[in-house]
Amino acid sequence: MSEHVVHHEEHRDDAGAKLGMWLFIFTELLLFGGLFLVYSVYRLQYHDNFHEASLELSVTIGAINTIALLFSSMTIAMALSAVQKENKKLALIMIGITLLMAAVFLFNKYIEWGAKFHHGLYPGSELMTLLERGHILYFSLYFFMTGLHALHIIIGMILLTICMVKVKTNKINKERFVLLENGALYWHLVDLIWIFLFPLLYLIS
Amino acid sequence: MSDNHDIHITEYSVLVKIVTLLMFFTLMTITVANLELGPLTLTIALLIAGVKSYFVLSYFMHLKHEGPLLKILVGSVFILFISIVLITLIDYFYR
Numbered sequence: 001m002s003e004h005v006v007h008h009e010e011h012r013d014d015a016g017a018k019l020g021m022w023l024f025i026f027t028e029l030l031l032f033g034g035l036f037l038v039y040s041v042y043r044l045q046y047h048d049n050f051h052e053a054s055l056e057l058s059v060t061i062g063a064i065n066t067i068a069l070l071f072s073s074m075t076i077a078m079a080l081s082a083v084q085k086e087n088k089k090l091a092l093i094m095i096g097i098t099l100l101m102a103a104v105f106l107f108n109k110y111i112e113w114g115a116k117f118h119h120g121l122y123p124g125s126e127l128m129t130l131l132e133r134g135h136i137l138y139f140s141l142y143f144f145m146t147g148l149h150a151l152h153i154i155i156g157m158i159l160l161t162i163c164m165v166k167v168k169t170n171k172i173n174k175e176r177f178v179l180l181e182n183g184a185l186y187w188h189l190v191d192l193i194w195i196f197l198f199p200l201l202y203l204i205s
Numbered sequence: 206m207s208d209n210h211d212i213h214i215t216e217y218s219v220l221v222k223i224v225t226l227l228m229f230f231t232l233m234t235i236t237v238a239n240l241e242l243g244p245l246t247l248t249i250a251l252l253i254a255g256v257k258s259y260f261v262l263s264y265f266m267h268l269k270h271e272g273p274l275l276k277i278l279v280g281s282v283f284i285l286f287i288s289i290v291l292i293t294l295i296d297y298f299y300r
Binding site: 029030033036037059063066070071073074078080081084184185188191192196198199200204 | 216217227228241246247251261262265266275279285286289293294297
């Protein structure tokens, strides 16, 4: 019998996968964009209230979280480079650091939110209804925007954990890394949004 | 099928440089916010955030080494958003 070499052509389209991820990122940008729009109009309308209310936030914690996210953005980009350079160990370490930074971010958010809740300041609380209108709007936007952002952090952490396992089991490797690439893109998006959230919510003068 | 032979691998040193730059901009944002510049503060804060986004998009998200399709798409999304903000602000101020 003559030899038949059967080529099992696997359907794979990395460029398409990446384009899909970018399209999803656009929807995310416009989702947060809409919130920024609401924020801008109310800030113009209630400027003094927004300023007073923002003083309740700790710039230090906000700054630490900014640094943590920027740093984690670098480490996840390094993880991708490491996979492409076939340095599996470094890739795993870098994803690990990224997850650690994400945990630091969430811990700080927990401290921040916890203190607010402790003082009876949370959406729908009795205290909130007694505040001035501009204060209510500021805190509602604060909780909604940082809450939605924190949700993205949690989703990113799950995604990157999956990537970490796949790097470990060589399912993500030098030849196929689009999942890690897309996971990293998602993580950079989370960082990108925080770059705007931090000055807008914490630094109102 | 994908062809991974012409991919661009970002060097670690480039990433370190970019993150250093981003940290510097963060420090700048906080410093500027503490100066009493009035309404200018917001403009400067947004400008710095814009510059930071540029670096994140170009280097961390590899847009610098992508083809024209993605660049045009990303540019369009930002132009769309800026237009929406401007139209809303015009409506707010001249209503």
